[in-house]
Structures are given as C-alpha cells and as structure tokens.
Amino acid sequence: MDFFISDAMAAGEAAPQGGGLQLIFMIALFFGIMYFMIIRPQSKKAKEHSTMLDALNKGDEVVTSGGILGKVVKMGDNFVELKVSESANVKIQRHAITSIMPKGTMKGI
Numbered sequence: 323m324d325f326f327i328s329d330a331m332a333a334g335e336a337a338p339q340g341g342g343l344q345l346i347f348m349i350a351l352f353f354g355i356m357y358f359m360i361i362r363p364q365s366k367k368a369k370e371h372s373t374m375l376d377a378l379n380k381g382d383e384v385v386t387s388g389g390i391l392g393k394v395v396k397m398g399d400n401f402v403e404l405k406v407s408e409s410a411n412v413k414i415q416r417h418a419i420t421s422i423m424p425k426g427t428m429k430g431i
Contacts, residue, residue: 375416378402383423386414393428 378384382394384404392404395411402419404412 371417374422375419378416378419378422383425383427384419385421385423387418387420390414391423391428 378394378397380394380397383391384394384402385391386404390404390406390412392406392412394402395405396403398416400416401413402416404414406412
C-alpha cells in the first residue's frame with residue numbers, strides 16, 4: 323500500500339511551492355477573464371439600453387419587460403404612457419421598456 327504515498331510526503335517534507343509571481347499572474351488573469359466575460363458585456367448592454375430609451379418617441383411601438391405590447395402616447399422624464407388597446411392606456415416606468423418594435427406591429431390600434 324505504500325505505493326499510494328510518495329516518500330517525500332510520508333517523510334513530512336512539503337512539496338516546493340511556486341513563487342509569489344505566479345500567484346499574482348493567476349489573480350490578474352482571473353480578473354482579466356472576469357472583466358471580458360462579465361463586466362464589459364453588461365456595461366455595453368446597459369449603454370445600448372439607455373441609447374434606445376433616449377431615442378424613444380411618441381408613436382413608437384414598444385415591448386415592456388412584462389411582455390406588454392403598446393404604442394407610446396405620452397412621455398415624461400420617468401414614465402411613459404402606452405396605448406395597449408382602443409380603450410386602455412397603461413402608465414409604466416421608462417426603464418421597463420425592453421425593445422422598440424417595427425412600425426405596424428400593432429395593427430388596428
């Protein structure tokens with residue numbers, strides 16, 4: 323059974339460890355990967371969303387985060403009023419709009 327344990331470990335001697343430079347390099351590599359895989363795409367997506375909200379105009383057809391399709395009737399700084407049917411308007415927060423749909427998506431309204 324002694325072939326499972328090396329002589330160096332059995333004698334209590336520790337295996338030589340890498341230098342501190344390797345540790346610093348690995349931490350820097352980890353943060354580099356985190357930046358390019360998580361932080362950068364999220365900030366790019368947030369920037370595209372704010373650009374889309376700045377370009378929002380009356381008459382645009384939009385989809386909210388809740389899945390409601392409506393036409394922008396009235397706009398404020400923080401809220402937007404959407405016409406969702408002939409007789410119903412909904413007031414939502416501006417940041418709840420997820421996308422602008424092509425014209426003619428809502429036919430008959």
